[in-house]
Amino acid sequence: MTSRTDDDAAGAPVAADVAVPVPARPAGTDEPAVAPRARPRLLPTVAAVVATGLFAAWLADDLGSRYLRLLVSDLVFVAAPSVAAVACWRAHRRTDSGHTGWLWLSAGMATWAVGGVIWAVYELVLGIVAPFPSAADVGFIGYALFVGVGIARFPRAAGGFLSRWRSLLDGLVIGASMMLMSLIWVLAPITDDGSWTAKHSVALAYPVVDVIVASLALMRLLVRPPGRRRTWALLGAALILLSATDSLYVAETFDRNFRPGGLVDLGWLATFALIALAATHAKDDRPAPDEQAESLPPSMAQQLVPYVAIGFAAAAYLSFTDTEHGSHHYLWLLVPYVVLVAVRQVVVVADHTAVARDLGQAVERRTAQLRHQEQWWQDLVQNLSDVVMVVGPGGSVEYCSPSIGTGLGSWPGQVEHVADVWSRVHPDDRVAVRRSMSPVLEGRRRQSFVECRLSRANGVWGWFEVTVVGQLNERALVGAVVTLHDVSERRQLTDRLMHQADHDALTGLPNRLSLMRRIDELLDEREPGEGVASALLLIDLDDFKVINDSHGHPAGDRVLEVIGRRLEGGVRESDTVARLGGDEFAVVTTGSVDEVRATADRLMQRISEPVAVGGRRFLVRASIGVVFAGDREHENADALLSHVDIALYEAKARGKGGVVYIEGSEREAAATQVRLREQIAQPDLSQFRIVYQPVVDLATRQVRGVEALLRWQHPELGNVPPDEFIPMAEHGGSIQRLGWWVLESVCRQVAAWSRQVPRHRLAVGVNVSIRQLDEPDFAVRVLDLIDEHGLERDQIILEITEQSLARDFENAVEVVAQLRAGGVSVAVDDYGTGYSSLQYLDRFAADVVKIDRSFVSNLVANEHTQKIVSSVLDMARALDLQSIAEGIETPEQLDVVLRLGCELGQGYLFSRPVGAEAIGELLGAGPLAEPTSAASVSVA
Structure with a gap:
């Protein structure tokens, strides 16, 4: 029960606010709903x-x-x-x-x-x-x-x-x-x-x-x-x-x-x-029915x-009269034409007069409709579901709306005093009601409000919003208006919302907020040295997006409901199962280390059982990260959730469908990962540097371009591998800032090389995250950046990995089309490591295909790999694409790549990634050394 008072007499309302339901169509009107217009056929x-x-x-x-x-x-x-x-x-x-x-x-x-x-x-x-x-x-x-x-x-x-x-x-x-x-x-x-x-x-x-x-x-x-x-x-x-x-x-x-x-x-x-x-x-x-039945004035x-x-x-x-063909005998053309125009004008004037008359009649009809609606609203106010009473100074009821019979059920007898209503107040609410209403009825307060329970005729308690507004006449109380508004449904909704605030709407499981509270409670309840482990399990369904995309979200929701029930059925009553959102669940459990491992295995088995939905059977797999809680003094819910997220990430990186445990000393490594994630979210650009690996013409050994590679020199942890910090940046949302910093730095460096070695027109490949392509003005900003540094637009080659294209291929196609229209070249990086590669190349208008190093490393010993690479190169030539072989490290690999017809290549055989100064020296030195001695002359 809640109450509120308002002592502000000046400007306070003189009557309670009444909620009036609005029907879909007032009685006495015949206005059909407007059908939605069909979408134009674009194709x-x-x-x-x-x-x-x-x-x-x-x-x-x-x-x-x-x-x-x-x-x-x-x-x-x-x-x-x-x-x-x-x-x-x-x-x-x-x-x-x-x-x-x-x-x-x-x-x-x-x-x-x-x-x-x-x-x-x-x-x-x-x-x-x-x-x-x-x-x-x-x-x-x-x-x-x-x-x-x-x-x-x-x-x-x-x-x-x-x-x-x-x-x-x-x-x-x-x-x-x-x-x-x-x-x-x-x-x-x-x-x-x-x-x-x-x-x-x-x-x-x-x-x-x-x-x-x-x-x-x-x-x-x-x-x-x-x-x-x-x-x-x-x-x-x-x-x-x-x-x-x-x-x-x-x-x-x-x-x-x-x-x-x-x-x-x-x-x-x-x-x-x-x-x-x-x-x-x-x-x-096709015209709508109202358009067929009524003539509209011309637009x-x-x-x-x-x-x-x-x-x-x-x-x-x-x-015509000024040309060599113009003469007066063509004047006859104008006679019927002028007559026709004149007749048309007469008819137009008459038509406008008729339209004005019709509009006047329409106004009269509409006025009659408005009068009818006004009467309809008056009837509606008199038949409100809210109960309105006018109470005199002594508490006598001078007026009571008929809706008291419907609002509180069958009312026994005439309502003569306000006490007849208060007698139906719930015993637990009577003190608050009296405290709220008495000052207004006694003239000491202007307005008061309270929510309380009233008994209906059938004995059921209903929640009502009771508003009392005092009516003053020259500072003398002449009465008060009491309004009873049934808010039972609203209270029920409020209760449901409070439940939903702590629970997932789809599965009914506790949500993240409830999970965090449960973790803190569990940590508080633990006694040091009691030998019982507390663990947090983070469960992510692998490739669940495929179910949503292929069978629709209703089917995916049904699968999530089934998985949620299975998880609840696979743990003890003292354990907590929560859904964190999407296809991610969490389980808080206690027990020995072996019991926790058994719980994880049991949950994995229950998840992997086929899920039957709508006549279909779905096979669901999951990856699980598990972290064991430490002492309360050094532990909290946020740290546990951050560390278990690292464990889950590692489980997915190992191929999905597995379980990764973090305990003991491994928590320190997880803490390091958490710290790196926090730092990469707000990167200190002074810790980053760009190195360049030459891309050479395999036939002439001439440097044809370079690839820009980002390196993170952490002040405490040293060199952090790109495979480790790039996914963190993408996950944390800082990849856009790093990407623009790399692009601007590369453009500035290419301009410096052009001044240093003007006879070399160097092209530089820059890796771009798929998240950067989501920026609405990405293509425009890239073109402006290139022009700002005075470069030719084809000197910048944006490299997009094949696997990242699968995340948002349609948007990538559109952005790449804008870039290529502006003159910027685009390369498909790590080609062959994703899926549906032919489909992507068919629609993705790229200029360069870079063959992944995993293929090049197996070329010498594996004839099957040679056939695959040969097919890729044939396809690239057919599509007029340049091909670059990545990761060439031995002369034997180079021989095979040359035999297969690849044009360009890069790898340690020619040069390791080096600084910008070394690239300037390589450009001035001419062709790189022969393969037999290339490793010894590479700059690193």
């Missing part, structure tokens, strides 16, 4: 853009012979309309909308494709230029019949008589404007030569039919509601582009300038790509489109 859009872009690039490069260009052009213009036809047919099958619009559009695209086939027969089979006009023009012009019928078959958008007329006139104005622009800007020289033949008729038919179908599409676009115009916008853009392309084709044909592979071809391809995209998005643009864009068309038409005519 077809990307495919269309890529296909068009590749074709444009091919046209721009002017590649191939004339026949090849004819062949590619003709094949594309049979395939492109065919793809569009298939897309329209699939849209008809997919939308299931009850009309045949997409089917007619599919027939129109097929008709155009037939024209393309006839055209190809002329050029590729008969070997002649297709005449104009020809049989192919039947398909190129006849498509419009099918497309026009198809557009007409689509259902019309809702709207009144004037709205439909406005959309019709808008389409006519746009069509007339397009026709006028086509005649003036493109076809004027054709129609003004004084003659008229079948050739002129066919030439004029192209823009006429194109303008008609484009206008029909734009008419549909202009009446579509906002957010539902994607399909028609794509279709309208395609038909407008087709109109412009056909007009250009006719003009070039008359001028005898048309040839395949020009801008006209690109326009046709883009047209059919847009039509295919429109069909792909057809399902996304600003819808109103501006016809005026834009009128403006272009006027510009075309004004420019």
Whole structure:
């Protein structure tokens, strides 16, 4: 039970706050929920853009012979309309909308494709230029019949008589404007030569039919509601582009300038790509029910489109009068056009008037709905589930809301005095209630609050939040408002939350916080020298991420629940099993050393038993780290948890599925590891240095580059191996800081070498952690750093290990693409040590493959390894990748690597990792010594 008082009379509320539940839909309204919009289909859009872009690039490069260009052009213009036809047919099958619009559009695209086939027969089979006009023009012009019928078959958008007329006139104005622009800007020289033949008729038919179908599409676009115009916008853009392309084709044909592979071809391809995209998005643009039932006012864009068309038409005519083809006898073109625009304006004004009238009626309807809702809210307040009482100065109840019957159950008789309510207070809460409420009822306090238990009619205790607010009138108490708010569910939730604060929500096991308390309790209970060991076991499920990724998180959660129960069943009641998060568990146990080891073995066996989930059987393995607690004087929960984490890390490093114990003197080594982890989390960069190992041309012994390697010279522990501190830095989050320090230092050093030995343009490989690639601006920062030091971007080669790619391959691919686009080279390091290597190389756009030293060390004695390395080198050559063999230490290894065709190599045979000064000397000395004496001349 809790209580709170508030003596602040000034500005205090005069009534208790009441929580009012809000229903999902007020009574008397009929507003359907808005369905979520479907996500745009990205893949077809990307495919269309890529296909068009590749074709444009091919046209721009002017590649191939004339026949090849004819062949590619003709094949594309049979395939492109065919793809569009298939897309329209699939849209008809997919939308299931009850009309045949997409089917007619599919027939129109097929008709155009037939024209393309006839055209190809002329050029590729008969070997002649297709005449104009020809049989192919039947398909190129006849498509419009099918497309026009198809557009007409689509259902019309809702709207009144004037709205439909406005959309019709808008389409006519746009069509007339397009026709006028086509005649003036493109076809004027054709129609003004004084003659008229079948050739002129066919030439004029192209823009006429194109303008008609484009206008029909734009008419549909202009009446579509906002957010539902994607399909028609794509279709309208395609038909407008087709109109412009056909007009250009006719003009070039008359001028005898048309040839395949020009801008006209690109326009046709883009047209059919847009039509295919429109069909792909057809399902996304089906109108919602409310859009079908109600006409919406035209948007600003819808109103501006016809005026834009009128403006272009006027510009075309004004420019036309200043050309050699301009003359007054073309003035007749403007007469019907101006009349059409004037009629359209009249209809627009009338439509706007009608829309304003409709909006006024809609406002009236909405006002009536608001009145209804206001009454609904008034009824709701009077029927609150909270109990509201007005209590007079003597405790008499002047008003009590009817909800007292539902709030406290069946109430016995009329409530006349506040004591009738207090009699139902739980005995343990009555003193606190009286202490909290009496000052307010007596006029000594403005407001008070308390939570207490009240008995319901059925005898069940419920938790209520009781608020009393005193009502003052010129400092004289005239009453108080008492509000009873049922908080039973909230209290239950609070109890559950308190339980969850100490327990894992999925397994119900104690969590980390509870585990730490239990460890401290156990250490406090231990008596020195009692011969009983206390141990902490840290258990991590190996490769558990595979279950989540392959079968989904629900299956993974179910496996965790089963493992949690097994762990509980495998220990004594006095032991504690906790889940620390993810796939990590911990067990606190006591007993002899042998008993602790037996417990670890038993838990390992129980975990390894198959787990049946949803008809599947999962085999789960685990790694366990175990640490034995020391004396309480030198022990605490944090140290135990840190040391057992070291043991678990070692267990995983040994191959997973094992147990590693840390006890006695081993605790000192674990403490050292903990200290290194703490120090590497905030690294002192003055303790680090960079050494460089040359990468040489195996044929000439010339130094072609170097690899930068990081070294940690610890002031107390000496040289800490990279294999030891690099994983710590990645785990502790400091790898990003170290990585940027290495990159900046390397760039500065390469710039110094360039000044020292300007005839050598040295490339330097720098190892990059996969965690660095997670930084959102990584690629930009790398490029800026290289440019800041005045280097060529390909002088820096970023090396990423194959195993690290598996952690976040998709992000790595994206970042590497940005780096390579900026000119930075990328290498796959330790190639062959991970899995799915071919898959990674296929998608990972690298420049260099570095063969891991584990393969090179076995080359001489193992023919199977030679075959593997040979295959890798063949694959690298096929993918145009440079290959570097790592770890060449003997002349025999060098002979085999050279025989297999590797270009570059590094290793102790040529030079150990050395300082920057030694690299400068090597660059000035020329080729490295012959292999027979290389070891003796290496600088180290």
